[in-house]
Amino acid sequence: MKKLMILGGSSFIVPVIEKAHELGCHVITCDYLPDNIAHKYSDEYCNVSVIDKEAVLEAARKHKIDGIISFACDPGVVSAAYTAEKMGLPFQGPYESVRILQDKGLFRKFLTDNGFNCPHAKSYDDKKAPFDDIDFFDWPVIVKPVDSAGSKGVTRVDDPAKLSEAIEIALDASHNGRFIIEDFLTFKGSHSGGDFFTIDGKIVFGALEDQLFDKNSSNPYTPAMLIWPTSMDKEDDKALHEELQRLMYALNMKTGIYNIEGCIGADGKPYIMEVSPRGGGCRMAEIQHMAYGENADLIGNEIRMAVGLPLTKIEEGKCDGYWVQFDIHSHTECDRVLKSLRIEPTIEKKYVKYSMIIAKPGDIVKPFTGANMTLGDVFMRFDTREEIAEVMSRSEEWVLLDYED
Template sequence: MKKLLLLGGDALLLPVIKKAKEYGIYTITCDYLPDNIAHKSSDEYVNFSTTDKEDILEWAEAKHIDGVLTFTDSGALTAAYIAEKMGLPYQCSYEAASILQDKALFRDFLQKNNFNCPHAKGYSTIEDAMKDLDEFLWPVIVKPVDSAGSKGVCKVETKGKLREAVENALKFSHKKHFIIEDFLEMEGLSCGSESFAIDGKAVFNGLYDQYFDQESRNPYVPSGEVWPSSLSASYQNELKSELQRLFSILGVRTGIFNIEFRLCKNGKLYLMEVSPRAGGNRLAEMLVHATGQNIIDAEVRKAVGLEPKTLSEAQYDGHYAILVMHSLLPGKFEDIVIEDPFFNHVIDKMILYKKGDDVRPFTGANALIGTLFLKFDSRKDLNHALVNQSDWLKIKIN
């Protein structure tokens, strides 16, 4: 029986575990939170922080695992490291993963290889950053170099507000490094893709539009994703071409990647994030519904050395959305009510809270209450539902 190590323990791994078990694969989940939901479904749980790559490697070698996989940002580097040391399949080399998982290194890579890139620079101290204030076009964006889910991200309008933003960013950085970059004025909607490469070629690209709740404490956390993307065909082709060029330079192999990009008012398309793991909010899971193609299946097969089933470019039979349920204020979770006729458009629902659980305000992707998968016949009807969700979706917090 093949043994698959899964770094993480949240709900994103539930369909991975289910798929692995269909293949008779023994699943082992790993993080430092023993009460996480995925540990209840896996065959075995081991307690390490997903960033403790040396300790996990020692354990994995003794366990003789056959594959390693992660759907969490904190586990991507560790998974790449273990795979490389043990000769197991992974999306890319540890060196490439190190570039992709560090925003400062990634911006430097983009600039050196002539990709569109905002002026950006990484720092470890606020004092060093203060020396370079006149290098940037204000406002700027401050981010931890190694945090996902928009945690610690802040737009800074004036130089006097920089210190506060940096102190916040450093709270979410394992490396205690941050990046400052010029703010890019967006044209239309921010976009992303859940993509899958086979032998270095991006064969599947599930491009989507991102929605944000501007009333939340962190307006840079996606509160919804919509398929198919409204990005024009010409820009979609440019994105795919640039992504393929990046994959070729980095020597990408086979596996899933989460991409974030945006079209800006200067007419340029920018790759913002390319991460060697699945995205949050159950993106890969939704694409099974929206396209009929299962990139979770492909990722599981790849991880244990099996050839992924054939994948092709995404096609859609309707208009789909993931709605990220959240609260603007803290409180106690009471209930979620979905009213007719919108209930008929819900094709899947996951609620992560029980009655009485503490709910946090929506400051990062880790503060979501749950997700709804929606399907409509037209983008107009879908947009109407998203804009007017308070009319049909009642999230009751006491």
């Protein structure tokens, strides 16, 4: 029986564990939070910090694992790559390449040095240093940790006088005490992303989605809704894919899943914003499997890659209609106690194909400052983009969210 180690313990990896069990794997989950829900589904649990790569390696050797992944767990990706390389196990790419992808400062430098389009960007560990670079940036700017995901710690700054506050917010969400400042990029159409899959570095599945943001949330830069297929025109889609493919080859990437973010700038150029060798949160790979069919089983093939099993056929194919992944979230500006949460039955019956409500009555609901503040996810299928616009524009009417007084 193959032993698979999964770093992280959130609800997003429960379907990964279930798929691994279907494939006959023994699953070991790891993080420092023993009460996380995923550990109830795995065969074993290791209490080890996913950012401590030496501790992860020690645990992996102790359990004599056959493969390791960090699915929907951004902080664990570097440790997973390090462990895989030390143990001679498969992974998406070399440890040094993964380290570049997982550090926004290193990644922006790599993009710039290798001729990719990139906004002005600098990373820092000194809170005072950016004030010597005010004229380097084209304001407004975005301030964020170099090593976080899910839009945690991200702030737009229009006035240098407010830069200090944004730096503190970024550092509060950072693991390594570093932050990055970069030009705020205005894009054409929608910001895009998706979970991709490569075989020997070649992108074999690359379905982009549109990312939509909730301007009324506490963090308007956290994606609140994803729509497949993308509305990006074919030429722009091709240009962005060509840059992503060039990046994969430049970093000597191999086989596996990636969470991608990119856009076409207002200047008409393709920009790669994020590439992380892991499955995305919000159950992205699952909805893509539902939307694109049986040859889009990215989760199953990620597991197969990790433990050395043969891959099944992977191809993008055609999207069956229009699909929406919607993050249920609050518009509260302060902590509230949840009384009840449900979807209006008519909407649920007609459009919802899958739902996962993780918030329970009595839970503390916090402002929507990042993807980790999601109350649940719903997958919805529509026949047209116009139908999406009409239904989703009134989501507050059918997401029935009540709080205690």
